[in-house]
Every structure is written in structure tokens, then in C-alpha cells.
Amino acid sequence: MRKPILLVITIFCLAVSVKGAVRLPSIFSNHMVLQQNAEVNFWGWAGATQYIKIVPSWSKDTVTVRTDGYAKWKTILKTPKAGGPYTITFIASDNRIVLEDVLIGEVWLCSGQSNMVWNSLNKHQEMLDELPNINNDQIRILHIPNVSSLNPQDDLKASWKTASPESIKGFSSIAYFIAKKLQKELNVPIGVINSSWGGTPAEVWTPEAVVNGNLTLKSYANLQKPAISRPHTPGSLWNAMIYPLVNYRIAGVYWYQGESNVSTWQGYSQLFSNLIQSWREAWGYELPFYYVQIAPHDYKTGTRHLSALLREQQTMVLSLPKTGMVVTTDLVPDIKNIHPEKKIEVANRLADLSLVEIYGKNKIDYKSPVYDRLEVKGDRIIIHFKYLNNGLSIKGTALTDIYIAGSDGNFQVAKAIVQNNTLVVSSKEVKKPVAVRFGFTDIAMPNLFNSNGLPVSPFRTDDWSN
Structure with missing residues (x-):
């Protein structure tokens, strides 16, 4: 009977010895990266009512936090500008954790x-x-x-x-x-x-x-x-x-x-x-x-x-x-x-x-153009785009995957020309056009691009079910 009693005593002593031990989520580890110039959250667990001291090597200040009634703790550290490597030390009554090589x-x-x-x-x-x-x-x-x-x-x-x-x-x-x-x-x-x-x-x-x-x-x-x-x-x-x-x-x-x-x-x-x-x-x-x-x-x-x-x-x-x-x-x-x-x-x-x-780099036409609005002028439709500055270009002799329709909803293969930041669409088969579709199929890979070589997003100007 002695061995079970000794085992229980040993387990009890171990439980007592780690009652104040601090634990961290696994994502707080060596080699981690923290967001620069920010207030970053740290959190974890320890014994209830325990105090945890946190010492980041980039700062002279020590942050102290206390666990709540659920044995959880959470606090904020202020990070400097980009740099490192640093260490972050977490100190509780029964243990300490040191995160190394933190950037x-x-x-x-x-x-x-x-x-x-x-x-x-x-x-x-x-x-x-x-x-x-x-x-x-x-x-x-x-x-x-x-x-x-x-x-x-x-x-x-x-x-x-x-x-x-x-x-x-x-x-x-x-x-x-x-x-x-x-x-x-x-x-x-x-x-x-x-x-x-x-x-x-x-x-x-x-x-x-x-x-x-x-x-x-x-x-x-x-x-x-x-x-x-x-x-x-x-x-x-x-x-x-x-x-x-x-x-x-x-x-x-x-x-x-x-x-x-x-x-x-x-x-x-x-x-x-x-x-x-x-x-x-x-x-x-x-x-x-x-x-x-x-x-x-x-x-x-x-x-x-x-x-x-x-x-x-x-x-x-x-x-x-x-x-x-x-x-x-x-x-x-x-x-x-x-x-x-x-x-x-x-x-x-x-x-x-x-x-x-986010970072303020200067790049022109860094987004793919997206359909904005249309103008109907006689037998032509003029398409205007968002996110477009320096014009459009067609790779090849003619624009592909472009269609135009009248009020009957019958789409015909169209011709299109680029005029600065707009696309002018027409077809001899459609005298009174009302709608345009561009690249609007499962497999279309059309050949219209902005000045930075980014493709124009497929679009339709109608909301018909056909």
C-alpha cells in the first residue's frame, strides 16, 4: 500500500510546486515576429491570483500582470520600430520562460x-x-x-x-x-x-x-x-x-x-x-x-x-x-x-x-481595372472603369471574349477599341445596344490589360438570368 500513497503524495507535491507556473499559447515561441510600432497583446495561463512579470529586452520597463479567477492573464506590450533579435522573459513564482530570437x-x-x-x-x-x-x-x-x-x-x-x-x-x-x-x-x-x-x-x-x-x-x-x-x-x-x-x-x-x-x-x-x-x-x-x-x-x-x-x-x-x-x-x-x-x-x-x-510605395495601376459604368451612344456602348490611370491595351490584334446585346438579351460577338481609359464596344448585328459582357464565362482568358500589365476583371453590365 505504500507505493500508491507515495505516488499520491508525489503528484500532490508536483501540483503544488507548479501552481504558479506561467504558460503561453504555442504561437508565442522562439523566432516569432511581432508587429512593429504597435500595442501587441500577450496572454496565457498561470495559477489563480498569481503575478507574472514580463521583461522585453527592447525596453527598460517591466510589465506586471495578475491572473484572473479563471487562471488566465492578458496584457499589452509596446513594440518599437522594426529590428531585433530580442528576448522576452516571463517570470512567475515557480518558473520562467524566455522567448529568444524575437524580431x-x-x-x-x-x-x-x-x-x-x-x-x-x-x-x-x-x-x-x-x-x-x-x-x-x-x-x-x-x-x-x-x-x-x-x-x-x-x-x-x-x-x-x-x-x-x-x-x-x-x-x-x-x-x-x-x-x-x-x-x-x-x-x-x-x-x-x-x-x-x-x-x-x-x-x-x-x-x-x-x-x-x-x-x-x-x-x-x-x-x-x-x-x-x-x-x-x-x-x-x-x-x-x-x-x-x-x-x-x-x-x-x-x-x-x-x-x-x-x-x-x-x-x-x-x-x-x-x-x-x-x-x-x-x-x-x-x-x-x-x-x-x-x-x-x-x-x-x-x-x-x-x-x-x-x-x-x-x-x-x-x-x-x-x-x-x-x-x-x-x-x-x-x-x-x-x-x-x-x-x-x-x-x-x-x-x-x-x-x-499600407506602406506608401509609389506604383501606378497596381490594381486590376474593374467595371464602373456604361454610356450608350447610338450603336456603341462606352465602358468606364475604376482603378485605372494610364489607359488600356489589347494584347493581340483584337479584343477577345467581348459581347454586346440589345434589349432582347441576345448577345453577339462584339468589336472593341480602346480610347484612353474607356472601352468602346459595338457590333453590326446590334443597332440599339443596352448591355456588354466581357470574359463572363467559366474559362475566359481575355486579353485586355492596364498600363502595368494587369488584366481587366471580367464583368457584365446586365443582371439578366440568361
Whole structure:
């Protein structure tokens, strides 16, 4: 009987000895990057009523915080301008934790489905070519493992790593190439977080209450079918792969998703807008949110062109402040491959949005032009665009994928000419035109670009059901 009694005593003594031990979420680790010139949150656990002292090596001040009745604590540290490496020491009554090799710089979250996931393990050639050359300790990565939950989680299993050929294996190609471009242009440390899961609809990344609290969103969410490869329950990835990150200060979000919502395109602009707004509410500030319009692909939707309608829904989300959209109609060598190879260019276009709008870099026509309005002048329609400064250009002898129709809704192949920042569209078959469609099919890859070589976003000027 003595051994069980001794075991109980030993366990009791161990429990007493660690009652004041401080613990941190796993995302607070060696090699982490903190947002520069900001008030960044730190939080964790310790014994109830325990005091924790926090000593950042960039400051002469010690921050002291006390746990609440749930044995949790949370506080704020002020970060300086970009630099490092630094240490951060957490001291409790029974232990201390020292985080080493901490950098101060810019932190971005990358999320979405498989085109954001795509990496060297998927035999992505651009990344396979890049791997041997990766040697930049100013780029740090945090890879969030695929896990779902029906309830919000307060931690996950992930830690920061310095970019290297080994650590980047299996890490998002787009996320890495974004970090590479930002680091080169800004010359500060860059931390990039990859939290993505292939095949997932936007509903699983949106808080459950937001989806199920809206009859329209709930009705479309109910159309998402179970699959062995991914979750489909609203909020399940928000709970497990985003919520644990919410207090971590970030500069903004890059997003590539939409393919799994093609069949429920009607509700996507409302769903995605709600996703963005709910993330902003959770973080407590207006996160810049830059996203990719889904690429041309043969979804086999026939004449319904459902992915064109989804792209239109994505374009509508630009009405939200601090958003931007990358168009990819020129980056698809194979319409049967839903994972286009050219991830570097997608990453560069995403990075350019933030470089101009967040970091003040001077770039002209850094956004793809988007349809604004039309003018009908006799037998011609003049199309005006947003985000266009230095004119349009047609690559080739004639504009492709452009159609015009009269009030009968019968679209005819059209001719178009560029006049400065407008497009003049006409057809001998249509004497009294009322509508234009451009690149508005599942697989269209039209040849109209701005002065910076960015493709014009596909559009339609009508709202007809045909």
C-alpha cells in the first residue's frame, strides 16, 4: 500500500510546486515576429491570483500582470520600430520562460483553400526551384495545422520557424513568396502565418453565429455537402484555426478562396463580406483584407457559367473599405487544372496591394481595372472603369471574349477599341445596344490589360438570368 500513497503524495507535491507556473499559447515561441510600432497583446495561463512579470529586452520597463479567477492573464506590450533579435522573459513564482530570437517587423495572415495551401509537397515547381535558395532569417513562418472544432479554441499546436529549405517544405507557396517580396521591398522582418485548408467553403471560416443567424447564409450553408477531405460545418475552422490567433497583432490578411462556393454563388458576396467584418470585429480594428479572384477553370457548368457569377460576387466585396482584389485571368496555362502553377505572380500582386495602400510605395495601376459604368451612344456602348490611370491595351490584334446585346438579351460577338481609359464596344448585328459582357464565362482568358500589365476583371453590365 505504500507505493500508491507515495505516488499520491508525489503528484500532490508536483501540483503544488507548479501552481504558479506561467504558460503561453504555442504561437508565442522562439523566432516569432511581432508587429512593429504597435500595442501587441500577450496572454496565457498561470495559477489563480498569481503575478507574472514580463521583461522585453527592447525596453527598460517591466510589465506586471495578475491572473484572473479563471487562471488566465492578458496584457499589452509596446513594440518599437522594426529590428531585433530580442528576448522576452516571463517570470512567475515557480518558473520562467524566455522567448529568444524575437524580431519586430510586419506580420500577415494568409488563409483560404487549396490555392493558398499549394506548396512544394504538391510538386509546385516554382517552389521546388526556390527551395535550395532560401536563406533569409528575416522571414519567419507560422504554419497552422489542419484541425477543426465545434467550439472556439484558446490554443493550437504551432510554433514559429526561420525560413529555410527544410522549414518551407509543405508551407504555402503564396504565403512564402508574399513574405519574400515584402521583406525585399520594406527591408524589415516579415512574419507570415499560413492558416488554410483545401476544398473548404467560406462558411467554415466564418463564425457559426454569423452564418446560422442569417437565413440567407444559413440556407446556402446547408447546401454544402459532407466530405472526407474537409469540414463543412459553419464556424468549424474559425473556431480551431483562426480564433486562437485573434489576439495576435497582425498587419492584415491575404485570402485565396471561392472555388468551393461556386455552386452557391448567389450568397457569396454577403457571406464573404460577413466573414471580413466578423474577423475585423474579433481583432478589434479594420484589418486590410486582400483577396484573389478565382481563376478560369472548366467547372463543367455548361452555359450557366457559375464561376463567372462567383467572380462577380467577389468583385462586389470591393465596396468594403480596405479591401483589394487580384485578378488571375492571365495566369492559367491549363483550364483543367484548378491549381494554376503561377503562384509567384499571384503573391506579387497581393503584396503590391499592401505595399501601395499600407506602406506608401509609389506604383501606378497596381490594381486590376474593374467595371464602373456604361454610356450608350447610338450603336456603341462606352465602358468606364475604376482603378485605372494610364489607359488600356489589347494584347493581340483584337479584343477577345467581348459581347454586346440589345434589349432582347441576345448577345453577339462584339468589336472593341480602346480610347484612353474607356472601352468602346459595338457590333453590326446590334443597332440599339443596352448591355456588354466581357470574359463572363467559366474559362475566359481575355486579353485586355492596364498600363502595368494587369488584366481587366471580367464583368457584365446586365443582371439578366440568361
